[in-house]
Amino acid sequence: MSEPSIVVEGVSKRFRLYHERNQSLKVALLRGRRAVVDEFWALRDVSFEVPQGSSFGLIGENGSGKSTLLKCMARILRPETGSISVVGKVSALLELGAGFHPELSGRENVFLNGAILGLPQKELQRKFDEIVAFAGLEQFIDQPVKNYSSGMYVRLGFSVAINVDPDVLLVDEVLAVGDEVFQRKCNEKFADLKSRGKTIVLVSHAMTSVHNICDRVAWLDHGQVKMVDAARKVVDEYVGAVQVDRTVDGEDGGERWGSGEARVETVELLDANGSSVSRIRTGEAATIRLHYRFHEPVDKPVFAVTIQTLDGTHVSGPTTRDADQVPDRLLGAGYVDLTFDRMMLLPGTFDINVSIQDYSCLHPYDFRHKVLRFDVEPGEPHESFGLVALGGRWARTEDTGTEETT
Ligand SMILES: Nc1ncnc2c1ncn2[C@@H]1O[C@H](COP(=O)(O)OP(=O)(O)O)[C@@H](O)[C@H]1O
Ligand SMILES: [Mg+2]
Structure with a gap:
């Protein structure tokens, strides 16, 4: 310095x-x-x-x-x-x-x-x-x-x-x-x-x-x-x-921490064609790919991804444990894909945090905060408000006996 x-x-x-x-x-x-x-x-x-x-x-x-x-x-x-x-x-x-x-x-x-x-x-x-x-x-x-x-x-x-x-x-x-x-x-x-x-x-x-x-x-x-x-x-x-009224699962924010036995080397966002991109469209396929390396054997490691808005609101936080896809033991390098057939985030800018943790999800081997930022562009469905499209459908039913229809 x-x-x-x-x-x-x-x-x-x-x-x-x-x-x-x-x-x-x-x-x-x-x-x-x-x-x-x-x-x-x-x-x-x-x-x-x-x-x-x-x-x-x-x-x-x-x-x-x-x-x-x-x-x-x-x-x-x-x-x-x-x-x-x-x-x-x-x-x-x-x-x-x-x-x-x-x-x-x-x-x-x-x-x-x-x-x-x-x-x-x-x-x-x-x-x-x-x-x-x-x-x-x-x-x-x-x-x-x-x-x-x-x-x-x-x-x-x-x-x-x-x-x-x-x-x-x-x-x-x-x-x-x-x-x-x-x-x-x-x-x-x-x-x-x-x-x-x-x-x-x-x-x-x-x-x-x-x-x-x-x-x-x-x-x-x-x-x-x-x-x-x-x-x-x-x-x-x-x-x-x-933002004291918002609890961000007790984690303290920051760049990167963890005990280091396993690490997420890089994170990519892939579009429907498998190209590495920084912007995707609502409703299109997208994959978050975590390239990992285990420096020593780790039993039952869990991969986790969180997607958050720029002001820190967690939108979603899937883990391999919730998906019941935890290997008994890992060593060496590879990658894990988290694929969304239809990415339902609405237009905006989002950050990705990733981690590798032990099975209890209490001990992080590697936690990388805001490792990748991406934009979502308007697509289908088109909705003007909110963070995600939940796929709600509208229907209208008229009371019987009502004459007027406008
Ligand atoms: N000339 C001054 N005389 C008295 N109090 C002042 C004066 N300038 C600033 N202060 C007070 O000092 C504190 C810090 O002010 P300031 O440095 O302007 O804060 P910030 O820029 O972080 O908003 C405030 O409580 C302010 O009222
Ligand atoms: Mg000032």
Whole structure:
């Protein structure tokens, strides 16, 4: 691993809240100063490292301290304790419109903002057209930004922030304001920055984006780090914890675990022709193929597949044990097919988890979470709502003696 790009060490940030302003002076004096000022720790002893060239996500509920931490990284706020060291040039897109002057035009703000972010005027002049084009604001660039929509603000802010050519880019949730086309452009920029060894710290509520963009993620909870790990793991845990009303058979989410005697090497989705695909149609044949390898003999191993939606709802979870197809003992390599003559999932995106477990299904030899993602396209039957077609048939019967038929 390369040197960390950002090191956050024991950072705590306190805000002082001044209450009861309209209290009488007498009461205030009697109570003393301390009663009037409330201390609030927005960050408590936060530590982690962000590897250089990685995309790092910050997630957590509202008020958990994500923006505060980002501002500390950008040196806009100073923590009470601890330190943050950042290697290289930092550029940030924080709150909506931060760094913009409403009365000035888009053009003037580009220069103002660029200067604040440390880009020399000459450089700005050279990059100006590119900045405006990326934001898609050619027609509006000479209007005062107070007339801009929030999406236009964000596009311009982001465009300036990335064109500063930072070593470290800090981005708060604001990007969610942009439209889909712009989001895609941003994702391409992230990929481009990453491929050039730059570091990105992204605050987001969109778990799919975090999952797709970030390598590692820190989960903040009431100002403290609850978890720092690979993006998938943290997102899974977070989604699981946020949806407390949903029990996901007690499994803890994550990438891969198990004792390792047997492993699922790869998983394929095959269409009716036996071709490996990533999308299938409702109502068509499909096969999930698990290529396995047993490194040592295992008695009565059970293969299991679960299909879940992106938000973690388990749609189905067939096992070879339920199908009464458990071999007495397995060793070596092969594959197991789970074939659906008609795949009845309705259009959407789904994840496949697979496992090899002992006969009690309590001990996993290998458990692979979200090993394969696939899309279901509209087919037959066509139904507009729900996750699966259950094959229900409609029939209508009229009461006898009713004359009117419409
Ligand atoms: N300038 C401030 N003064 C007082 N409290 C603040 C200030 N900024 C943020 N806070 C408080 O600190 C906590 C963390 O806020 P923030 O970092 O914005 O959370 P997040 O971005 O995760 O939603 C919140 O309870 C918020 O009300
Ligand atoms: Mg915030």
